[in-house]
Structure formats: structure tokens, C-alpha cells
Amino acid sequence: MNIYAISDLHFGEATGKGMDLFGEKWVKHKEKIINNWETMVSDDDIVLMSGDTSWATSLEDAKADLNTISNLPGRKIISRGNHDYWWKSLYTLNNLYENIVFIQNENICEIDNITICATKGYTSPNDYKFSNADEKIYKRELARLKLALSSASKKNSEYIILLLHYPPTNDKLEQSEFIQLINKYNVKKVIYGHLHGKNYYKDGLQGVYNGVEYILASSDYLDFKPKRIKI
Numbered sequence: 001m002n003i004y005a006i007s008d009l010h011f012g013e014a015t016g017k018g019m020d021l022f023g024e025k026w027v028k029h030k031e032k033i034i035n036n037w038e039t040m041v042s043d044d045d046i047v048l049m050s051g052d053t054s055w056a057t058s059l060e061d062a063k064a065d066l067n068t069i070s071n072l073p074g075r076k077i078i079s080r081g082n083h084d085y086w087w088k089s090l091y092t093l094n095n096l097y098e099n100i101v102f103i104q105n106e107n108i109c110e111i112d113n114i115t116i117c118a119t120k121g122y123t124s125p126n127d128y129k130f131s132n133a134d135e136k137i138y139k140r141e142l143a144r145l146k147l148a149l150s151s152a153s154k155k156n157s158e159y160i161i162l163l164l165h166y167p168p169t170n171d172k173l174e175q176s177e178f179i180q181l182i183n184k185y186n187v188k189k190v191i192y193g194h195l196h197g198k199n200y201y202k203d204g205l206q207g208v209y210n211g212v213e214y215i216l217a218s219s220d221y222l223d224f225k226p227k228r229i230k231i
Contacts, residue, residue, distance in 0.1 A: 003114075004041055004074070004226035007050040007165070007193025007217040008081065009033060011068065014061035023197070025220055032224035037072050040226055045074040046111060047226055050193050050217060051081020051120065051165035059093075062086035069100065076100045077109050079118030081165040081193065103163070105144050106151040114231065117152040118163035119144040121178060121192070127170035142177050149185040159231065160185065164192040168214070171203040183210050189229065193218040 010019050011030055019026035041047060053069070056062035069076060078100060080087050087093070093102040101109050108117040122141040123130050130138075145164075152160050168178040168190060182190060188211075195204045195218055204216040217227060 002042070002045045003048065003229040003231060004045060005048045005050070005191045005215060005217040005229050006033070006037075006219055006222060006226045007191070008052040008196065008219050009049070009065075009069075010052055010055060010083075010219070011065035012055035013064040013068065015055045015057075017055040029219065029224055033219060034068070034072065036225040040228075041073045043073050047072075047074045047076045048116065048161070048163055048191055048217075048229070049076060049078045050118070050163040050191050051079055052083045052193060053078060053081065054086060055083065057085040059086045059088050063096075066096065066100065070097045074099070077116055077163075078102050079163040079165065080104055080120050082120065105147050108148070108152050108155070110155060110157065113158040114161060115152045115155045115157040115159070116161045116163065117148040119148045121145065121164040121166035121168060123166060124168070124170040124174075124176040124178060126172065126174060130170065142181070145178060145181055149181055149187065153185050160187045161229075162187045162190045164190060166194050167192050167204045167216070169205050173203075173205050179209075182212055187212055189213045189215060191215045191217050191229070196220055 019029055054062045054065040090102055090107050103109050103118045105119055108115055122138050169176045195201055201221055205214040206216055
């Protein structure tokens with residue numbers, strides 16, 4: 001079994017919304033993802049997906065994209081992004097597919113000695129996009145992260161992987177309360193997305209810090225290839 005990560009697929013079969021306006025790199029990006037996925041991933045593998053899966057705004061429309069993902073090899077574990085407006089209750093979502101697990105907040109997933117938890121996260125203070133109005137949402141997402149990590153830690157697994165959608169720090173890569181919680185709960189890897197384009201990749205914390213590996217998994221950053229995660 002191998003574990004892969006990829007985020008921000010931004011599929012839009014039902015909506016007809018594409019990503020071409022974000023540059024030539026995104027032309028036929030869905031086909032690129034599918035071809036690379038089918039080449040690299042086997043049915044015994046796990047693929048971690050940290051949000052912005054579909055442009056759909058309703059679950060019925062999102063099913064066209066989710067069906068495509070379900071038909072790809074491997075077991076998929078999906079968390080929520082800021083554009084996943086189709087996202088409904090986990091009970092509803094987790095009764096749709098046998099090979100897709102949706103996780104969020106206290107709802108986690110265990111695979112062997114690994115516990116995978118997730119929450120969306122948010123823009124961190126002192127980021128150039130952060131305003132006074134963002135403070136309340138930031139605090140709410142901090143509470144959700146604490147809930148996710150607390151739930152994961154109760155499983156006493158050897159390894160905790162956290163899926164975030166937003167990067168866990170600001171564009172200056174400064175310390176944040178997200179980082180403090182990640183360190184407190186002994187997370188081994190943090191997989192996130194949200195950042196697109198070479199001007200923004202640099203805003204994401206990457207590499208190993210205080211024993212935690214931070215992995216930017218936005219599909220365009222990965223050249224639309226799932227990234228194998230070393231455990």
C-alpha cells in the first residue's frame with residue numbers, strides 16, 4: 001500500500017467551469033490528473049485529497065465529479081476546501097461511495113497505525129489578506145482544528161496526518177496558532193493546498209519544521225500528479 005496526496009482538483013463537469021483562465025498550465029488539467037492517477041496509483045493505495053475537489057454548488061451536480069474520482073484507482077480520503085459548496089453532512093457523503101471517505105473535524109479515518117484527520121483551516125493573522133473581519137473565522141477554525149487533533153490523538157496511533165485546505169501559516173511563514181496546535185499534538189505530516197501559481201507557492205510552508213513535514217499538494221504545483229507520501 002502506498003499513500004499519495006493531491007489537492008485542488010477543481011473538477012467542474014456539471015458546471016462547465018474550467019481553470020484555463022488561470023494559465024496555459026491548467027488547459028485540460030482534468031485529463032492530466034486522470035491520466036497521471038491511473039498510471040501511478042493502484043487499487044491498494046490511498047489518496048489523500050485536501051479540498052476544492054469540485055466547482056459544483058450542489059451535491060447532485062458534484063456527483064458527476066465524485067463519480068469520476070470514485071472510478072479512479074485507490075481508496076480516497078477527502079476533506080473540505082473553501083470552494084466545496086456542495087459539501088453536505090458527513091453521514092450523507094459517507095453513504096455515497098465504498099471507496100471514498102469524507103472526513104472533517106472530529107470525524108477521522110484510521111489506516112493501520114496511521115490516523116488521518118482534517119479541517120479546512122483559514123488565513124492566518126498578519127497575512128496580507130487578513131482583515132479584522134477574519135479574526136472570528138480564524139478563531140472558529142482554530143477550535144475545529146483542536147477538535148480534529150484531539151479526536152486523532154485519542155486513537156493512540158503511531159502516526160497522525162493532518163489534512164488542511166489553507167496553509168497553516170501566513171504569507172510571511174510566521175508562527176501561527178495552527179502551528180502551535182500541530183506541534184502540541186505531535187502531528188507527523190500536514191498536507192494542504194489552496195495556493196495556485198508560482199507567485200503564491202512561496203507563501204506555503206514546506207519541508208520539516210519541529211519534526212513536522214509540511215507538504216503543498218495543490219494539483220498545479222504537483223504538475224497534476226499525485227505525490228507519494230513517505231511514511
